Amino acid sequence: MKIAIDGMGGDHAPSEVVQGVVEAVKIYDDIEVYITGPEDKIKEELNKNNYSGDKIKIINANEVIGTNEHPVMALRRKKDSSIVKALNLVKSGECDAIISAGSTGAFLAGCTLIVGRIKGVERPALAPIMPGRNGSFMVIDSGANVDCKPNYLVQFANMGSIYYESVFNKKSPTVGLVNIGAEEEKGNELTKETHKLLKEEKHLNFIGNVEPREIPSGETDVLVCDGFVGNTVLKLYEGAALNLLGIIKDSIMSASFMPKMGAMLLKPVFKKLKVKFDYKEVGGAPFLGVDGICIKAHGSSDGKAFKNAIKQTRIFYSSDVIGKIKKEISENN
């Protein structure tokens, strides 16, 4: 398969992008990667990584879209940006997938406007995978659609279930509706109506409402919500974990010798915890509902994260998630 990667996207671009790509092409025989960005800079990085093979191509692009720019306007103005060039490679069919760690807004808008939606999909949705106590869970939508209608959420549920089943190889993943009460009649207008509709989706393993308290257990595979709630869940979860570890650290620092000693002995446990919460292990968040494999990598991705995003892209491709979504959506429209 051929993968386009936004060479200038992310806090550590292009060096970590190139490093991750070089590592990936060494491991995976069946991929070619097109890196978009200033040719000289990308070349320099390839040299630093001692790469001289033919699995990596450079597509020259001299502009960059920043995270503070207006997404749609920036996409229109900066035709020579690394992200637009990478999106066009997917649109033209030259590449099968795009990965970017750049501006989320520009990426989502670009995927929708340039790559295009799958026919029948109301709204594509961002679907990151998060680490829970007993397993990983997906939150769909995590921020692409802040104001939603019930039928959008039903499509999120279907797309998320297909992705989870295909990529994690888990038959009939559980699908839950994020809601502030376990009972069917609880919630706001959106969740009450969505609950009714999801119950009718007999092919889904819909387990009902999931209260936010239960989310971190990781017992529900696919969590469905509007993008405002999803983004809140995502960011609060991250913030809560960071701050809790921070509070533990504060307490240890102000503690006496014995607890400090204890903390030293516990280091391997905390290290394992850090790995568990490390987004770099997971790859990126798929943007589901667009007619191409679009992976949003974390803004602070390093080489390892890019390598893992490429790994994830391969599974996404080989399991034909997009074909399955097309089939599901066309059968229901």
Add this chain to the structure above:
Amino acid sequence: MKIAIDGMGGDHAPSEVVQGVVEAVKIYDDIEVYITGPEDKIKEELNKNNYSGDKIKIINANEVIGTNEHPVMALRRKKDSSIVKALNLVKSGECDAIISAGSTGAFLAGCTLIVGRIKGVERPALAPIMPGRNGSFMVIDSGANVDCKPNYLVQFANMGSIYYESVFNKKSPTVGLVNIGAEEEKGNELTKETHKLLKEEKHLNFIGNVEPREIPSGETDVLVCDGFVGNTVLKLYEGAALNLLGIIKDSIMSASFMPKMGAMLLKPVFKKLKVKFDYKEVGGAPFLGVDGICIKAHGSSDGKAFKNAIKQTRIFYSSDVIGKIKKEISENN
């Protein structure tokens, strides 16, 4: 002051309710407490606690509203329930405050329907206080109003700010709007419109949008959002903390001798952490916007939690929060 307490509300009623009340009247000379519930049962509990003073009165009530009953219907049918009797004590002016650890739905509906809203308040809001890394923060609304309009949120901001300033004795507490982006133009229809309105509230210390990731730091005092988002924040925060501690525990259990030893030595640190996250220290969540002091205690409250809820009620009363809210609302209507 006179406080009505729902003797049958909560998982450990009436024993823990009575125990907390007995402890409180021993400490605070200036209170009288009316406990509602079956006279014989409450009497029995008072005897167990060796109480024979005249600061505690029993108001006989033979029914209980369960957490699974429809709030409004249950309030109408069960006139002889401990919660309705307690609410009526506030409505009639016999008591200055009510505390209940019973059904949240019945409590909120009862406060609104029986005690009544403050004139001009669109929607009363639940405003619990949560522990953050650098201080406590309030989330208003935390579940009373799942579908909100921008002007409701502006009132939440004002009521929350008044309560925080008065009860925590902090001049001009910071007020933030929970939103999925720091920039003014980010968010959904509700937050975008609310942001504009909050900027006009010059008397508030409005610091703009607060991303969910920043909430657990505790750096913003009053966090404003609709009840669906607020309840999600509240419950996910609780769930994330519990699960993270669970993951640490899992890791320790499966670790070798040395980390286990380390965990032993770290016990005092984890104990401190548990205290920090202990809702029992905080009291209960004020329900702001109703014309009476209404405190919702946690369903699993024990004696200590009830004692602290009474302590909080005293400060609420003496700092004239309701008078200040009335003044604020009348000036803006």
